[in-house]
Amino acid sequence: MVQDRIEREVLIAAPVERVWSVITEAEHIGSWFNDGETKVDLRPGGMMSLTWNDHGTHSILIEKVDPPHLFSWRWDPATSKDPREAASTLVEFMLTPEGDGTRLRVVETGFADLSVSEEDRATAVLHNVEGWAAELPELVEYVERLAG
Amino acid sequence: MADHAWGHGEIDGGGMDVNAEPDDVFAALADPTRQRLLEVLADRVEATATVLAAELPVSRQAVVKHLAILDRAGLVTGHRQGREVRYAVRPERLAATARWMARLAADWDSRLGAIKRIAEASEDAGGSGGRPAG
Numbered sequence: 001m002v003q004d005r006i007e008r009e010v011l012i013a014a015p016v017e018r019v020w021s022v023i024t025e026a027e028h029i030g031s032w033f034n035d036g037e038t039k040v041d042l043r044p045g046g047m048m049s050l051t052w053n054d055h056g057t058h059s060i061l062i063e064k065v066d067p068p069h070l071f072s073w074r075w076d077p078a079t080s081k082d083p084r085e086a087a088s089t090l091v092e093f094m095l096t097p098e099g100d101g102t103r104l105r106v107v108e109t110g111f112a113d114l115s116v117s118e119e120d121r122a123t124a125v126l127h128n129v130e131g132w133a134a135e136l137p138e139l140v141e142y143v144e145r146l147a148g
Numbered sequence: 149m150a151d152h153a154w155g156h157g158e159i160d161g162g163g164m165d166v167n168a169e170p171d172d173v174f175a176a177l178a179d180p181t182r183q184r185l186l187e188v189l190a191d192r193v194e195a196t197a198t199v200l201a202a203e204l205p206v207s208r209q210a211v212v213k214h215l216a217i218l219d220r221a222g223l224v225t226g227h228r229q230g231r232e233v234r235y236a237v238r239p240e241r242l243a244a245t246a247r248w249m250a251r252l253a254a255d256w257d258s259r260l261g262a263i264k265r266i267a268e269a270s271e272d273a274g275g276s277g278g279r280p281a282g
Contacts, residue, residue, distance in 0.1 A: 004176075010260040014268050019263065021267075033259060074209050106259075111174060
């Protein structure tokens with residue numbers, strides 16, 4: 001079923017504080033997310049400004065900063081519109097200690113609220129084209145069933 | 149406008165209702181009755197509202213309303229045959245939305261993988277002493 005929600009998680013062999021740094025500090029964010037300039041005003045209501053060399057700069061509005069367990073922000077993943085002025089999705093990072101490591105869960109919700117054209121979605125940035133390996137099997141199965 | 153890039157060319161855009169907002173797909177699928185309706189319709193390939201109502205715990209009138217919403221979202225199509233309209237599933241838009249979501253999910257997998265590598269690498273480099281010496 002196509003749900004208005006993406007949930008992914010990963011188990012990391014590092015303590016929650018370390019993972020928290022990686023997802024909240026500009027020097028790290030620029031290594032796993034964007035590839036250009038990174039500015040972070042780490043507080044609820046603060047902004048992150050992330051630049052992709054190919055796609056330009058995205059404004060991201062920080063909602064919750066609850067170290068080292070919860071970090072959430074809003075953006076428009078399909079365009080670079082400012083989430084303070086346009087519809088956005090909510091991205092939540094949840095960090096849970098597990099053994100000596102950390103389970104990091106990310107949930108993105110609110111796609112139904114995005115008012116983007118199909119062209120916008122087509123050119124939606126930040127895509128790794130080879131990412132097909134991770135397609136959601138239950139969803140694809142459902143679609144294939146409907147396609148008969 | 150007959151074909152658009154949203155489906156990345158993998159999906160035949162011919163005949164797709166270009167006026168249907170993709171957002172409608174989520175709204176249309178948010179309702180469990182409509183989900184069930186789509187499944188029943190997919191199994192039957194083609195059916196009238198009367199036939200569908202017989203298989204669902206809702207009235208024919210309700211089925212007609214749900215079909216109208218699914219139609220607007222580009223998820224079903226109907227054609228008149230005699231006095232009744234026969235409906236069929238249109239998988240293109242659903243498939244395109246599913247692929248879009250799958251791609252966004254794949255993006256997150258890729259980012260989480262990068263976060264993991266960075267966190268674990270800095271943990272090694274940090275010399276925390278928590279690991280036995282090689």
